[in-house]
Amino acid sequence: MTTAERHIPLLDLRAQHAALRDEVVAALLRVVDSQNFILGEEVDKLEQEIAPYCGARFAVGCASGSDALSLALMALGIQPGDEVLTVPFTFFSTAGEISLLGAKPVFVDIDPSTFNMDMNRVEDALRVHPRIRAVIPVHLFGGCADLDPLRNLTTLRSIPIIEDAAQSIGAEYRGARAGSIGAVGCLSFYPTKNLGAYGDGGMLTTNDSALAERLKSLRVHGRTGKYIHQSIGVNSRLDALQAAVLRVKFRRLDSWTARRQQNAALYRELLSAARLPVSAPDPTPYQTRHVFNQFVIRCAQRDQLQTHLREHGIGTEVYYPLSLHQQSCFSSLGYHPGDFPVSEKAAAEALAVPVNPEVSSSDIEYVCESIRSFYALAGNQ
Ligand SMILES: Cc1ncc(COP(=O)(O)O)c(C=O)c1O
Numbered sequence: 034m035t036t037a038e039r040h041i042p043l044l045d046l047r048a049q050h051a052a053l054r055d056e057v058v059a060a061l062l063r064v065v066d067s068q069n070f071i072l073g074e075e076v077d078k079l080e081q082e083i084a085p086y087c088g089a090r091f092a093v094g095c096a097s098g099s100d101a102l103s104l105a106l107m108a109l110g111i112q113p114g115d116e117v118l119t120v121p122f123t124f125f126s127t128a129g130e131i132s133l134l135g136a137k138p139v140f141v142d143i144d145p146s147t148f149n150m151d152m153n154r155v156e157d158a159l160r161v162h163p164r165i166r167a168v169i170p171v172h173l174f175g176g177c178a179d180l181d182p183l184r185n186l187t188t189l190r191s192i193p194i195i196e197d198a199a200q201s202i203g204a205e206y207r208g209a210r211a212g213s214i215g216a217v218g219c220l221s222f223y224p225t226k227n228l229g230a231y232g233d234g235g236m237l238t239t240n241d242s243a244l245a246e247r248l249k250s251l252r253v254h255g256r257t258g259k260y261i262h263q264s265i266g267v268n269s270r271l272d273a274l275q276a277a278v279l280r281v282k283f284r285r286l287d288s289w290t291a292r293r294q295q296n297a298a299l300y301r302e303l304l305s306a307a308r309l310p311v312s313a314p315d316p317t318p319y320q321t322r323h324v325f326n327q328f329v330i331r332c333a334q335r336d337q338l339q340t341h342l343r344e345h346g347i348g349t350e351v352y353y354p355l356s357l358h359q360q361s362c363f364s365s366l367g368y369h370p371g372d373f374p375v376s377e378k379a380a381a382e383a384l385a386v387p388v389n390p391e392v393s394s395s396d397i398e399y400v401c402e403s404i405r406s407f408y409a410l411a412g413n414q
Pocket of ligand 1: 097100127171173197199221223234235
């Protein structure tokens, strides 16, 4: 086959939709016919399905993963001037939501092998920043951050953990599901996520009934009864139409995850057999269930490799090209280039290749062969 004949997108949502179309349309029609668009039965049922799936007692739907983060911060009482510890190598909103509430993100660098918070750096950060009132570890790309050492440090100081599990629904840390370990977990149903809506959507998970009640109130303007408000919240409800779609897709989530895991294993096998100067993610022992929202390889000539793969019809993406401490909107935080060298290196080397459930074994063989041909051409083999 010539290179031009093949097209492997990073994510093929149309292929996924084609397999579900009738069920999704029927679910959407059910909501349209009911004319119940705001919260209601579909959202309640989805919450009742997602909570046990995430090993949590309660789940609270909201409008997006970003809103889940800000609702969690609000519910935990984060105030202007407070500091919140997180990582600079993540999607923007992890830190953006902290700043929007008037609090200050404090960054610690990541562990190069997992792309997640380097727990060896947390104790120092907590000592230097006594105003830290919450910690947001991110379970990036579908693999959990190392939460036990973090819990040991934060429990002592009564600092709550907000798990950013936007990319990690169903992932496990030492057998416990993402979103069930910290005070609260935040999920995103953005279409590229393992469980993606047909638009925006998000959910919070918690084992704390009082916190669940606060979250439910905050998502409807802080309402506690009809036109009664004891606090000021926001309008952030999960749309009933989205909930109906998500309930159809949720039934496939485990089989899709299994496909992602098989695809990741095949990548690892082929890339290590080819002995290329590319490192492929290998779950650490505590990541007992990695759900591979992305399969992110690392290599020194990332941008050239991306161009080569594009020329061979292969879709890739750079998650994330800039570490957050280098974003101009965070310049007032006072960080400088070089402050988080592991994150900065990851931003220069990381490349996500297609791992979604629609990708076949032969697609992956072709991607790996194309990576090999890049190094052969570059004379690096
Ligand atoms: C790590 C992380 N946190 C937060 C979010 C925010 O989720 P949403 O796009 O649903 O607002 C995302 C989604 O892109 C994410 O990947």
